[in-house]
Amino acid sequence: MPHMPDMPQQTAPLRLSAPRGRGLKLAASAIMALIGVCFLIPLAWIILSAFDPAATVSISVPETWTLSNFTEIANVDETLRPLWNSVLISLGTATLTVVVATLAAYPLSRFQMRFNKAFMYTILFGTCLPITAMMVPVYTLFVSFQLLDSVAGTIAFMAATSLPMAIWMMKNFMDSVPLSLEEASWVDGASAMTALWRIVVPLMKPGIAVVFIFVFTGAWGNFFVPFVLLFAPEHQPAAVAIYNFFGTHGSIAYGKLAAFSIFYSTPVLLLYLIVQRRAGGGFAMVGAVKG
Amino acid sequence: MSVPTATVTTAVRTSASSSRRHSPGRVLQRTAPLIPAVVLLGMFLLGPILYSLYGSLTDRAMSGYKAAAPQFVGLDNYVALLSDPAFLKSILLTAVFVFASAIVGQNVLGMALAVLMRHCARPLASLVGGIVVVAWALPEIVAAFACYAFFASEGTLNSMLAFIGLTGPKWLLTFPMLSVILANVWRGTAFSMMQYNAALAQVPPEVKESAAIDGASAAQSFFRITLPIIRRSIATNLMLTTLQTLGVFTLIWVMTGGGPGTSSSTLPVLAYQEAFKFSQVGYGTAIATVTLLVGAVFSVVYMKLLKPEVD
Numbered sequence: 001m002p003h004m005p006d007m008p009q010q011t012a013p014l015r016l017s018a019p020r021g022r023g024l025k026l027a028a029s030a031i032m033a034l035i036g037v038c039f040l041i042p043l044a045w046i047i048l049s050a051f052d053p054a055a056t057v058s059i060s061v062p063e064t065w066t067l068s069n070f071t072e073i074a075n076v077d078e079t080l081r082p083l084w085n086s087v088l089i090s091l092g093t094a095t096l097t098v099v100v101a102t103l104a105a106y107p108l109s110r111f112q113m114r115f116n117k118a119f120m121y122t123i124l125f126g127t128c129l130p131i132t133a134m135m136v137p138v139y140t141l142f143v144s145f146q147l148l149d150s151v152a153g154t155i156a157f158m159a160a161t162s163l164p165m166a167i168w169m170m171k172n173f174m175d176s177v178p179l180s181l182e183e184a185s186w187v188d189g190a191s192a193m194t195a196l197w198r199i200v201v202p203l204m205k206p207g208i209a210v211v212f213i214f215v216f217t218g219a220w221g222n223f224f225v226p227f228v229l230l231f232a233p234e235h236q237p238a239a240v241a242i243y244n245f246f247g248t249h250g251s252i253a254y255g256k257l258a259a260f261s262i263f264y265s266t267p268v269l270l271l272y273l274i275v276q277r278r279a280g281g282g283f284a285m286v287g288a289v290k291g
Numbered sequence: 292m293s294v295p296t297a298t299v300t301t302a303v304r305t306s307a308s309s310s311r312r313h314s315p316g317r318v319l320q321r322t323a324p325l326i327p328a329v330v331l332l333g334m335f336l337l338g339p340i341l342y343s344l345y346g347s348l349t350d351r352a353m354s355g356y357k358a359a360a361p362q363f364v365g366l367d368n369y370v371a372l373l374s375d376p377a378f379l380k381s382i383l384l385t386a387v388f389v390f391a392s393a394i395v396g397q398n399v400l401g402m403a404l405a406v407l408m409r410h411c412a413r414p415l416a417s418l419v420g421g422i423v424v425v426a427w428a429l430p431e432i433v434a435a436f437a438c439y440a441f442f443a444s445e446g447t448l449n450s451m452l453a454f455i456g457l458t459g460p461k462w463l464l465t466f467p468m469l470s471v472i473l474a475n476v477w478r479g480t481a482f483s484m485m486q487y488n489a490a491l492a493q494v495p496p497e498v499k500e501s502a503a504i505d506g507a508s509a510a511q512s513f514f515r516i517t518l519p520i521i522r523r524s525i526a527t528n529l530m531l532t533t534l535q536t537l538g539v540f541t542l543i544w545v546m547t548g549g550g551p552g553t554s555s556s557t558l559p560v561l562a563y564q565e566a567f568k569f570s571q572v573g574y575g576t577a578i579a580t581v582t583l584l585v586g587a588v589f590s591v592v593y594m595k596l597l598k599p600e601v602d
Binding site for chain 1: 404
């Protein structure tokens with residue numbers, strides 16, 4: 001960088017910063033590549049092990065590549081039912097959250113009410129709380145409500161925890177739909193709800209899709225909530241099934257574990273890609289409520 | 292930050308909404324769509340928080356007569372907490388975990404990655420950026436397995452060390468905190484990287500160019516110009532990563548189970564252990580309450596930080 005002073009005069013006279021620039025680029029690329037390798041290794045373990053008939057806990061290139069890890073776990077009890085449960089729980093959570101958040105965002109976006117600000121602040125506060133810290137009181141509360149091992153109860157709880165962020169996002173999207181479009185329908189005698197479903201919702205479909213996918217992926221990846229609230233194997237989603245798979249086998253079948261991980265991770269990675277495309281960098285704040 | 296920067300006060304104020312504002316029927320009709328949200332939030336978010344405050348004042352257990360008829364014990368659980376070495380150690384471990392993995396690890400590495408991306412070869416930047424983001428977008432439990440395999444006694448790290456002739460320690464048993472801290476850095480850095488990427492893109496290039504003409508070195512220009520310009524993003528990101536890391540459970544639970552003993556039990560893990568492994572529900576609830584209070588303090592600071600933007 002600073003110690004290669006004056007050679008480039010003949011080569012690139014116009015770019016004043018060329019010597020520093022080239023050295024910098026080389027050094028930056030080298031460090032970047034190194035960090036990239038460090039981040040890649042744990043991921044590579046999952047992929048290589050999934051195709052390795054003799055996978056171990058350490059990374060290694062398979063001597064023979066095989067799909068047997070995938071085919072062996074592709075049965076109802078081990079894989080399909082947990083994945084189906086994940087679909088049900090995530091779809092339920094996302095649908096409930098989106099409907100409730102859309103309804104709530106409408107008055108907050110459209111009408112000026114005295115408590116709007118207080119409400120939005122409370123919601124913002126709610127987005128920040130460490131939900132994992134709440135699982136013990138939630139468990140005792142579920143005991144009193146007799147909601148333990150109830151998929152519906154779990155969905156309701158997961159929807160409640162994703163609501164604060166969903167309402168914030170939804171209100172922002174709704175604020176950007178111009179009010180003038182609804183005013184015409186109000187003049188024609190439509191109620192606020194008719195205007196919401198007929199005019200506002202169709203215009204903010206992309207925003208709703210982003211909130212939906214965001215809540216869906218959050219619910220799909222959630223381990224702790226179903227781990228505490230659901231017991232029966234036939235209710236458990238993939239996140240808990242994979243943990244039991246890991247925990248109950250004396251000697252862990254790492255190849256199958258990795259294959260299951262791929263089955264389980266691919267849908268959310270694809271959804272993440274879709275949202276990235278749709279919302280640009282806007283998906284970044286999702287991490288605020290992950291885990 | 293896309294979400295919390297929105298204005299709280301509604302931009303649209305119609306003549307229709309102000310003229311008939313005082314009619315109670317109108318207000319009710321307008322508030323009605325909020326009811327489902329209020330019910331859900333009240334039952335499943337505010338409910339457990341209040342229950343947590345109350346439950347921490349009882350000697351509730353998981354089974355037996357104390358489960359059926361828990362006694363009110365006042366502040367006993369909290370008094371017991373303060374003299375419980377496991378709890379005091381857990382506070383310290385949580386502080387270490389949050390400070391090392393979120394405040395230092397994720398933020399510094401995230402910033403470094405964002406800066407490097409602007410200077411290294413383009414395809415490399417998107418490739419490495421993509422890898423880092425995949426580690427973050429993976430379901431938490433899968434990330435936890437990947438990290439477990441990396442740090443396990445016979446795992447990847449030790450076989451790499453063996454390859455260059457070193458014998459690695461049993462990382463998860465000897466250095467459990469170091470392992471989970473590095474794992475959380477691996478998993479969480481993408482978030483900071485994306486935030487800082489967006490923040491750096493906002494820095495006007497003219498400012499740095501004129502500094503360069505005045506003879507500022509790259510380091511001077513970074514510390515004296517770039518960092519002060521993006522200090523708002525830094526504060527926000529520090530707050531968000533802190534809150535996120537405070538709640539981390541799955542990563543630690545899968546990698547070390549909070550152990551050996553309680554040597555990697557941060558507050559959420561300890562609350563779970565006390566309540567579900569040792570059946571001390573009241574005691575576990577008290578730990579949960581303390582964690583919630585710590586989170587609440589951070590949340591308030593975070594909101595204060597954002598206030599000028601929100602108003």
